[in-house]
Amino acid sequence: MTNNTNELPFNTVDSWAIWDTPTESLADKSDSEREKLFGASYQPESFPKNALSDDIVEQLKQVKYVLxxxxxxxxxxxxxxxxxxxxxxxxxxxxxxxxxxxxxNTDMWGAFMTDLTPVIESDSTKVNPNQSDVDALEAHLDELNIPKDATIVALGGASYEALSAHAKRNVVTIPHYSGANGHWKAENTHAKILEITK
Known part of the structure; x- marks a missing residue:
């Protein structure tokens, strides 16, 4: 890579919306069928670094969405x-x-991803983000040279509540993918993403 990722101020919660894709063709598959195929081919504890640009600094400057x-x-x-x-x-x-x-296969594939707080806790009711968390997040995005007009896409209601109240960047939301979210539907979430990116 032209730019060594170790020289950039990434932290342990930063990532990219890129995953290994199923070998089976995804053409003509429904949203729920595509989800099952991604589940079957999922590689845990693995990030496909070869899918990133050779110029990470430039890629960061081109970010349109931050999940x-x-x-x-x-x-x-x-x-x-x-x-x-x-x-x-x-x-x-x-x-x-x-x-x-x-x-x-949406404009959010390849987006930058991060978490609002680095607190490790699976019970989201025990995590209470505030304005200082949002300020720190946006300062981090600025430090990485992610554009001020990039749209923040909050994953779930708790992050959306804090971000929409305090973020300077535009904030939208999509449902959280956690198994604890009993309202998740592949079709609804995909439709919401298409609506945001149109």
Whole structure:
């Protein structure tokens, strides 16, 4: 790579909306069928670095969407802190593949991803982000030279509540992909992503 990712101020919750794609053709598949295929081929604790641009600095300057979760779940404890971009690419039980399938073949595929707080806690009711968390997030995005007109896409209601109240960038939301979200539907989430990116 032209720009060594280790020389950039990435942190352990930063990642990209890129996953290994199923070998089976996704053409003519429904949203739920595509989700099952992403689930079947999901590679835990793996990030496809070869899918990133050779020029990460330039890629950061071109970011249009920043997907922001609330915080890493408990599975993050086992992730290798010396390997970049494993957040949102962890154990299969985290169901990151649901998000991968929903984003696939949309303008959000390849977006920058991060969490609002670095607190490791699977019970989201115990995580209470505030304005200082939002300010720190936006300062981090600025430090990475992510454009001020990039849209923040909050993953779920808790992150949306804090971000929409305090962020300077435009904020929208899509449903959280966690298994704890009993309202998740592949079709609805994919449709919402298409609506935001049209």
């Amino acid at each position: 922001v979760g609330l915080n890493p779940g408990n599975a993050a404890v086992k992730q290798d802190p010396n390997t970049n971009f494993l957040n949102f690419h962890g154990a299969k039980k985290s169901m990151d593949y649901r998000l991968a399938a929903a984003l696939y």
